[in-house]
Amino acid sequence: xxxxxxxxxxxxxxxxxxxxxxxxxxxxxxxxxxxxxxxxxxxxxxxxxxxxxxxxxxxxxxxxxxxxxxxxxxxxxxxxxxxxxxxxxxxxxxxxxxxxxxxxxxxxx
DNA sequence: ATGTTGACCTTAG
DNA sequence: CCTAAGGCCAACA
Numbered sequence: 001x002x003x004x005x006x007x008x009x010x011x012x013x014x015x016x017x018x019x020x021x022x023x024x025x026x027x028x029x030x031x032x033x034x035x036x037x038x039x040x041x042x043x044x045x046x047x048x049x050x051x052x053x054x055x056x057x058x059x060x061x062x063x064x065x066x067x068x069x070x071x072x073x074x075x076x077x078x079x080x081x082x083x084x085x086x087x088x089x090x091x092x093x094x095x096x097x098x099x100x101x102x103x104x105x106x107x108x109x
Numbered sequence: 110a111t112g113t114t115g116a117c118c119t120t121a122g
Numbered sequence: 123c124c125t126a127a128g129g130c131c132a133a134c135a
Binding site for chain 1: 115116117118119120
């Protein structure tokens with residue numbers, strides 16, 4: 001059988017979670033890892049996103065770090081791209097950080 | 110086989 | 123704002 005292991009389960013769950021992030025809201029790598037049942041695997045989430053196919057329809061831009069900041073380097077093209085996507089759906093930055101309230105959709109249920 | 114790094118981490122101080 | 127340390131692990135040299 002194909003390696004239907006932990007990695008695939010993790011990937012599956014994280015993808016689903018990311019897909020469920022409402023427009024105008026964000027989630028942290030660590031939050032997603034934890035919700036997927038793999039606490040302390042935030043970097044694995046990052047790795048997953050890094051390997052995400054370019055044509056993916058997942059709202060990858062809604063994933064930022066726990067400090068409210070975009071994890072790409074400040075002056076990078078990817079950083080601008082992500083920021084642009086977020087701002088286009090109403091997520092704005094003050095001092096390069098988004099309000100913690102943007103994570104609040106997770107606080108229900 | 111060993112050590113280091115990470116453009117997509119986190120918390121505490 | 124910054125540093126340090128914790129944690130986990132794939133990719134790299």
